[in-house]
Amino acid sequence: MNIFVLTGAGVSAESGLGTFRDPGGLWRRFDPARLASPEAFAADPDEVHAFYNLRRRGVCEAAPNAAHRALARLQAALPAQGGRLFLCTQNVDDLHERAGATEVVHMHGEILRARCGSCGASAPWRSDLTVATACPACGRAGGMRPDVVWFGEVPLHLDPIEAALAAADRFVAIGTSGAVYPAAGFVAAARRRGIPTHEINLAPSDTAHIFDTAAYGPATAAVPAFVGAVLAGRI
Structure with missing residues (x-):
């Protein structure tokens, strides 16, 4: 069985990482238009960096939970049954990887990477970013930003995501709000192809x-x- 799993903020919530739209979620306390867009970064990079530095520290302090570990176990076990788990996440944390998942598609980027706005180079990054941070590749300062997808930017890896969805035998969405597109449209795309769908x-x-x-x-x-x-053959 080829299973396409889409995860959202809810899968990491029990690891202590805030969700976005639930009561008390990140977007209830912070305005995304001021903190998560290219325009916000251009207008006030210090404030945007402060917000993402806080989030980065939170990710570094968090630990994978039982949901992350279960998905890693499924990804490791399915090939022996002739199947595959395509694990696509809207999350920018690395908890799937730290739980043992070996292939994770981050459609909204990764907060533990930084990208240079000048040369486009991307590199692993666990420390704070500031306007004085120089790019390790080109040496220019002022343009380093979290390597995440902001509002108004196109999500990543859409072609392999579409191919994997077309090849799936089952689509499962875990911990997603169903409010953010294009990910919110995956279930409808699966239904059009006759793929059974399941929400957790x-x-x-x-x-x-x-x-x-x-x-x-x-x-x-x-x-x-x-x-x-799934592993017991009941699904």
Whole structure:
């Protein structure tokens, strides 16, 4: 079985990383138009850096939870059954990788990487960024930014994502709000292809009515249960 899994902020929430649209989420406390767009960075890079430095530190301090570990276990086990897990995430953290996943497609980029606005070079980055930070590749300062996709920018890896979705036998969305496109449209694309769809979430998403089946509850319980069912041949 080829399974396409899309994960969102809900899969990392129990690791202590804030979600975006839930009560108390990041966008309830911060204005994305002021902090997560190229225009915001051009207008006030110090403020944008301060916000992302805080988020980067949070990611570094967080640890993978049982949901991340279960998905890593599924990715490792499926090839022996002639299948594959394509793990696509909207998250910019590295918790899937630290849990043991070997192939993760980050469609919204990675906060533990920095990209130079001058030469385009991208490099691993775990420390703070400032306007004085020089690019390791070209040496220019002032243009280093988190290597994440901001509002108004095109998500990454859309061609391999589309190919993997077309080849999937099952589509599963985990911890997603169903509010951010193009990821929110993946379930409809899967349905058009006749691919069974399943939602795992703390509560129904904005697109819950489109899914064939669903399981609601904490990701640390619901995801291991799903993975166990797949590996036992019950799904």
